[in-house]
Amino acid sequence: MKFYGYRRPDGRVGVRNKILILPASMCSSDVCRIVASRVEGAVSFNNQVGCAQVPSDAKLAMSMMSGMAANPNIYGTILIGLGCETCQVADIAAIIHQRTNKPLRMMTIQGEGGTLRTVEKAVRWAKEMVKESSMLQKEEFPISELVLATECGGSDPTSGLVANPVIGNMSDKLVGMGGTSILSETTEFVGAEHILAARAKDERVHQRILDIVARYERHFVVNGENVRDGNPTPGNKDGGLTTLEEKSLGCIHKGGESIIQEVFDYGEQVTCKGLVIMDTPGNDSSSLAGMAAGGAQVAVFSTGRGTALGNAIMPTIKITANRETYQNMSDDIDFDASGAIFDGVSIDQLGDDLLKLVVDTASGRFTNAEILGYNETSTMRACNFV
Amino acid sequence: MKSNALIITPNDDVVVAITALKAGDEVTYMCQDKQESFSAVTDVPRYHKIAVHDIPCGSVVKKYNQIIGAATKDIRKGEHVHVHNLDSLNKVQGK
Numbered sequence: 214m215k216f217y218g219y220r221r222p223d224g225r226v227g228v229r230n231k232i233l234i235l236p237a238s239m240c241s242s243d244v245c246r247i248v249a250s251r252v253e254g255a256v257s258f259n260n261q262v263g264c265a266q267v268p269s270d271a272k273l274a275m276s277m278m279s280g281m282a283a284n285p286n287i288y289g290t291i292l293i294g295l296g297c298e299t300c301q302v303a304d305i306a307a308i309i310h311q312r313t314n315k316p317l318r319m320m321t322i323q324g325e326g327g328t329l330r331t332v333e334k335a336v337r338w339a340k341e342m343v344k345e346s347s348m349l350q351k352e353e354f355p356i357s358e359l360v361l362a363t364e365c366g367g368s369d370p371t372s373g374l375v376a377n378p379v380i381g382n383m384s385d386k387l388v389g390m391g392g393t394s395i396l397s398e399t400t401e402f403v404g405a406e407h408i409l410a411a412r413a414k415d416e417r418v419h420q421r422i423l424d425i426v427a428r429y430e431r432h433f434v435v436n437g438e439n440v441r442d443g444n445p446t447p448g449n450k451d452g453g454l455t456t457l458e459e460k461s462l463g464c465i466h467k468g469g470e471s472i473i474q475e476v477f478d479y480g481e482q483v484t485c486k487g488l489v490i491m492d493t494p495g496n497d498s499s500s501l502a503g504m505a506a507g508g509a510q511v512a513v514f515s516t517g518r519g520t521a522l523g524n525a526i527m528p529t530i531k532i533t534a535n536r537e538t539y540q541n542m543s544d545d546i547d548f549d550a551s552g553a554i555f556d557g558v559s560i561d562q563l564g565d566d567l568l569k570l571v572v573d574t575a576s577g578r579f580t581n582a583e584i585l586g587y588n589e590t591s592t593m594r595a596c597n598f599v
Numbered sequence: 600m601k602s603n604a605l606i607i608t609p610n611d612d613v614v615v616a617i618t619a620l621k622a623g624d625e626v627t628y629m630c631q632d633k634q635e636s637f638s639a640v641t642d643v644p645r646y647h648k649i650a651v652h653d654i655p656c657g658s659v660v661k662k663y664n665q666i667i668g669a670a671t672k673d674i675r676k677g678e679h680v681h682v683h684n685l686d687s688l689n690k691v692q693g694k
Contacts, residue, residue: 369646370615370646370647370648371646373663374605374607374615404665404666404667404687405665408665439689439690441687441689441690450681450682452646453615453644453645453646453647453648453681455648455667455668455680455681455682455685455686456667456668456685456686456687457687458665458666458667458668458687458688459662459667459668462662462663462665462667463663517646535646537645554605554617555617
């Protein structure tokens with residue numbers, strides 16, 4: 214299978230061709246929003262981190278920011294800081310340069326002399342960059358160039374019953390054709406980590422899977438909390454999920470049955486093929502941002518209760534197997550898998566259909582979240598989200 | 600009779616209702632090509648769990664042939680299984 218994408222100078226392949234107006238911290242997020250709103254083809258997001266962070270926390274923030282800039286869906290980046298924040302633009306730029314050689318320009322609001330001067334200069338730079346990006350022609354690439362993010366949120370029992378197994382079936386097919394699929398949400402490995410560890414490529418990856426779950430549990434214990442008290446959420450419970458273990462056992466179906474090749478840190482660049490794990494929180498926007506930073510070009514996101522979420526730079530396909538939810542939120546949800554519950558449609562057939570939608574989306578078909586302008590983004594913290 | 604519940608593996612202690620059920624309704628599902636049936640003894644919302652046999656308080660409860668928690672009360676066959684009678688094993692054991 215093939216898709217149409219954009220070749221980047223670093224050798225990677227994008228499925229969109231956007232200019233990223235990247236805020237170095239919350240203090241420059243509004244300016245970035247204003248700049249992006251003035252330039253067709255530019256995107257930005259509200260960065261809730263970037264300042265007053267301890268080193269381990271700042272490292273996660275900079276990994277997310279640099280990865281968003283390096284994501285192949287981005288042609289080039291204009292990085293804007295306030296000037297005095299923890300995550301300095303020069304430091305973020307240094308990490309971006311380690312990951313990619315794509316166009317990058319930067320400035321600070323303090324350095325430019327305030328909001329209006331910054332906006333004017335950044336809009337001019339963004340205009341030039343968009344003009345350059347618009348000259349790029351799409352080319353055909355094998356599906357093995359795809360890095361797929363998988364996510365589940367607003368889960369209910371239909372997620373583990375059908376929607377996640379459909380994603381897993383599709384993921385196995387993608388992996389079989391040489392592509393890459395990322396299983397995420399360490400929170401939702403709790404109680405199911407033994408099943409994943411048994412599928413690890415080797416002893417090192419086996420131990421890494423157990424270690425990231427144990428570390429997660431410890432984070433909560435030292436704060437006098439139990440991770441199970443924050444998850445499942447009230448909506449998960451209304452839908453019929455009782456315990457975190459039940460939710461986890463449904464969640465991990467997104468990884469299908471493939472061998473797990475590697476475990477990546479949050480936002481780290483994914484550098485190998487096949488099924489991999491990224492250590493992300495269960496918080497959906499934060500988990501998606503980590504995988505986008507890791508280089509995923511497309512996300513598939515299952516939901517039971519219904520979610521509207523997308524991502525600023527990564528087209529996000531939403532799927533549900535809850536027929537009532539699909540009918541209720543068809544403006545937001547892209548794929549109805551409920552036929553497996555009510556009409557005897559096979560998981561394998563739905564996996565084929567979903568793979569086709571992934572390839573079509575990679576080639577340019579818009580997702581509902583893109584059309585509706587979703588760009589919610591949050592970042593994993595050293596003291597983590599549930 | 601058309602199924603109104605699904606079992607994920609034959610070893611599971613619960614089925615998933617795919618329609619809302621009232622106490623007294625017949626719960627019908629296919630297990631290894633064989634139709635199984637019993638009466639619901641409580642109301643069960645759509646997509647929630649129903650015990651397929653009696654589960655004594657403290658016993659582990661399986662779905663996906665894996666432990667999803669332990670019973671915090673005696674659960675009768677046909678009863679709705681949820682937060683009122685099931686919790687994480689980790690919490691039941693007070694770890």
